[in-house]
Amino acid sequence: MLNSRRLILAHFWLAFGVFGLALLLGAWQMFVRSPLQAWISNPEWYYRSLTAHGTVMGYVFPTLVAMGFGYAISEAALKQALIGRRWAWAGFWLIAVGAVTAMVPVSMGLASVLYTFYPPLIGNPFYYIGVVLVVVGSWIWVALMSINLHVWKRDHPGEPVPLAMFANVAGSYLWAWTAVGAALELLFQIIPVALGLRSTIDAGLARVFFSWTLHAIVYFWLIPTYIAYYTIFPRAIGGKLYSDPMGRLAFILFLVVSMPIGIHHAFADPQVGAGFKFIHSAFTALVALPTLLTIFTICATAEVAARMRGGRGPFGWIKALPWSNPIMLATALSFVMLGFGGAGGLINMSYQLNTTIHNTQWITGHFHLIFGGAIVIMYFAITYDLWPHLTGRALTSVRLMRAQLWLWFIGMIVTTFPWHWVGILGMPRRMAFFDYSSPALAADAMSVTMSAFGGFILVASSILFFAVLIQNRRAPQAEPGEYRFATAIHPPITLPAVLNGHALWIALMVGLTVTNYGFPIMQLLVTPETSVPAVYVGAEK
Amino acid sequence: MxxxxxxxxxxxxxxxxxxxxxxxxxxxxxxxxxxxxxxxxxxxxxxxxxxxxxxxGVPQVRSSAAPVQPDFKVSTVVVTASMLGQPSQESIGRGATLAQQCAICHGPVGVSRADSPNLAGQYASAIYKQLKDFTSGARVNAIMTPFAVSLSEQDMVDLSAYYAYLPRLPAYHPEQGKPAPRIVVNGAPMRNIAACGSCHGALDNKAGSPWLEGQSAAYIRTQLQAFASGARRNDISQQMRNIARQMTPEEIDEVAQYYASQPPQSRRASSE
Incomplete structure (x- = not known):
């Protein structure tokens, strides 16, 4: 039951529209940084492009996908028309207007501060105001998801909340709370300075606030992917989910422990005590748990389905899986990238190993592999799965879809593996220019060139993706039937209250935020003379 | 439930x-x-x-010993991006009168024929900082120091406002049409040298840094040598000393010649 098709389609089209543009910028950045291109002679162009790429890919694109998919889940899983559709449109337009408001100063070169803001760099206030509008638009979605679930629960007392909706609402609460860090930084620190009301800023405190947002935002990007693993993949391969409560547990763990761990992004920052860095490091290790649970559950799901299809032997069953199915393929490729990316993540979270790769290209490689790879490939899968139900037309070219997914996978591996490697060699990130003629950097030239070609492959894959969607517009009308999510082998009949609601887990999330962030923030707030003069960028003197 | x-x-x-x-x-x-x-x-x-x-992470004092004091005067001027940005007409006028005594070296309209810096259209904050440093003794020059020590705070503000107000005159040197040296555009990352243009204009300007186009090659060369030898040390956190020490004599010559041969952009620093 998808009533709000136009709303959901608008979210997906805007998401992938801006994604396509930002992808081109990303490929251009790979190119000009590589030995393939003589230096462009102006780092400003590079950072301008980088700011636009990061802002769109980090804030606008995944938020729109999570929102659009969230509305679809709310209607399809709860079998209830979306409550507050006008508000949903308001949220959509806030994001659209916010994205434009932010991108105008960026494209004029007035806010080349990168999407992570990096105070004391200060750009044009409209950039930050645009980002705030995007976040406010997404908070409308958070409220709507909560209200829709609340109404459903009122009408269905005692019934288990469908897993897709349970996870979707967990993701929305996670986002609501994790966005608070950057919101505090923007509203109380950066925007007053950008408007000229103050001329100094506590950059250390701002970095702590941003770390509050920066790590858990990754899990907000990740939640739609995990929802697809649990509730689309089993149905798409003709099987059933191995365990419904295990899924709930994974999403609950994400809600509780993905938030109070962000200081592992600030291991090299002197303003945070080593003790708190250790605490955050230890809690970061815990966030591997929900992913390990998920890999177990989804692999078990696949094995059960394969054996039902006649698969035999300890590994022989893998052959029995429906590999020609794009969702099967996307999930498998996503798992491979998640495996490599997760292994790299364990190195990032380790207080000691982190020193080897901190602020090197390894980090850029890491988050592109996890987000651009494992997560975004499932965004494609979600789109392919949902699209016929949104447009009322079949997706006809399965071969094209498979080619697109393979190209995305190959492109992402070719991009990120050399990227990791040059990071180990010590190549710093956020640099516009590398002098490959220097003996110290000459060894990196080949890897960086390979990486740039990976970027071109990704652009080719995105062209195929749009070709699939455009082909769909020309396909004949077809009734796709009801959109449904996977059912579990043992569907829950009753559930303990804690696995059917979010209150306890929200309380633990907030509690851990207080214990893990409270002291570092308070201490920076009360320490005098921690502010530094703002550095205004972009304004040509 | x-x-x-x-x-x-x-x-x-x-x-x-x-x-x-x-x-x-x-x-x-x-x-x-x-x-x-x-x-x-x-x-x-x-x-x-x-x-x-x-x-x-509570800040702690690990040593009770007093910090080592340098045996020379350190620049204490704090430069921000917006300082001296909106001078009054009176300030500019007073500066014009005061500037009479500077004209013999810096030229009647702020363009020098004596290998002293051209001041016409220079950023007010850059001029102000140097005057303050001459006054405090953070920067020492046999000719400038006696002039500067007699200036009041208001005099320095007015002089900076006046020179910033003057139009940037084209340099005497015709443009040579040569490409910018690598060190100006790219710096030398392996030696920790940032691109000259990233602070001194062309690519970007940072508060307190002067623009250099059309300045005397002899002046630029002398100052870079002074930074490299430590004879001049009024740059905050050794920003220029760290760069000049890493530059080769050929590079110093190259950038001095390059900037001297560049025509300044014909704008006033104060009108931006």
């Missing part, structure tokens, strides 16, 4: 979840704030509380 029963001591889920979370926090806190600080061999703590404060 009502929501009320979740937050209850009778709910096993509640007890377990809160217990595990609190236990994990306590465990990590004990390891991070007590065990690991003591595991460092080269640090001694007076008490457990001292170790906890240290690991929690």
């Amino acid at each position: 009502s929501a009320e029963s979740v937050f209850s001591l009778r709910n096993r889920w509640f007890i377990t979840a809160v217990g595990i979370t609190a236990g994990l926090f306590l465990l990590t806190a004990v390891v991070g704030l007590i065990v690991l600080p003591y595991a460092q061999r080269d640090v001694t703590f007076t008490s457990i509380w001292d170790a906890i404060c240290s690991a929690a």
Whole structure:
């Protein structure tokens, strides 16, 4: 039951529209940084492009996908028309207007501060105001998801909340709370300075606030992917989910422990005590748990389905899986990238190993592999799965879809593996220019060139993706039937209250935020003379 | 399955979840704030509380000895991007009168024929900082110092406003049409030299840095040599000294010739 098709389609089209543009910028950045291109002679162009790429890919694109998919889940899983559709449109337009408001100063070169803001760099206030509008638009979605679930629960007392909706609402609460860090930084620190009301800023405190947002935002990007693993993949391969409560547990763990761990992004920052860095490091290790649970559950799901299809032997069953199915393929490729990316993540979270790769290209490689790879490939899968139900037309070219997914996978591996490697060699990130003629950097030239070609492959894959969607517009009308999510082998009949609601887990999330962030923030707030003069960028003197 | 029963001591889920979370926090806190600080061999703590404060990041004074004072005057001028940005007409007028005494070296309209810096259209903050440093003794010059020490704070503001107000005159040197040296555009990353143009114009300007186009090659060369030798040290945090020390004599010559041959952009610094 998808009533709000136009709303959901608008979210997906805007998401992938801006994604396509930002992808081109990303490929251009790979190119000009590589030995393939003589230096462009102006780092400003590079950072301008980088700011636009990061802002769109980090804030606008995944938020729109999570929102659009969230509305679809709310209607399809709860079998209830979306409550507050006008508000949903308001949220959509806030994001659209916010994205434009932010991108105008960026494209004029007035806010080349990168999407992570990096105070004391200060750009044009409209950039930050645009980002705030995007976040406010997404908070409308958070409220709507909560209200829709609340109404459903009122009408269905005692019934288990469908897993897709349970996870979707967990993701929305996670986002609501994790966005608070950057919101505090923007509203109380950066925007007053950008408007000229103050001329100094506590950059250390701002970095702590941003770390509050920066790590858990990754899990907000990740939640739609995990929802697809649990509730689309089993149905798409003709099987059933191995365990419904295990899924709930994974999403609950994400809600509780993905938030109070962000200081592992600030291991090299002197303003945070080593003790708190250790605490955050230890809690970061815990966030591997929900992913390990998920890999177990989804692999078990696949094995059960394969054996039902006649698969035999300890590994022989893998052959029995429906590999020609794009969702099967996307999930498998996503798992491979998640495996490599997760292994790299364990190195990032380790207080000691982190020193080897901190602020090197390894980090850029890491988050592109996890987000651009494992997560975004499932965004494609979600789109392919949902699209016929949104447009009322079949997706006809399965071969094209498979080619697109393979190209995305190959492109992402070719991009990120050399990227990791040059990071180990010590190549710093956020640099516009590398002098490959220097003996110290000459060894990196080949890897960086390979990486740039990976970027071109990704652009080719995105062209195929749009070709699939455009082909769909020309396909004949077809009734796709009801959109449904996977059912579990043992569907829950009753559930303990804690696995059917979010209150306890929200309380633990907030509690851990207080214990893990409270002291570092308070201490920076009360320490005098921690502010530094703002550095205004972009304004040509 | 009502929501009320979740937050209850009778709910096993509640007890377990809160217990595990609190236990994990306590465990990590004990390891991070007590065990690991003591595991460092080269640090001694007076008490457990001292170790906890240290690991929690409370700023601590580890030494009671007074910091070593430099044996020379350090620049204390704080330059911000917006300072002296909106001068009054009176200030510019007073500056014009005061500038009579500067004209013999810096030229009647701020363009020098004596290898002194051209001041016409220079940033007010850059001129002001140098005057303050001459006054305080952070920068020493046999000719400039006697002039500067007699200036009041208002005199320095007015002079800076006046020279910033003057139009940038085209340099005497015709443009040579040669490409910019690599060190101006790219710097030399392997030697920690940032691109000259990233502070002194062309690519970007940073507060307090002068623009250099059309300045005398002899002046630029002398100043870079002075920074390199440590004879001049009024640059904040050794920004210029660290760069000049890493530059080769050929590079110093190259940038001096390059900037001297560049025509300045025909704008006034104060009108931007």
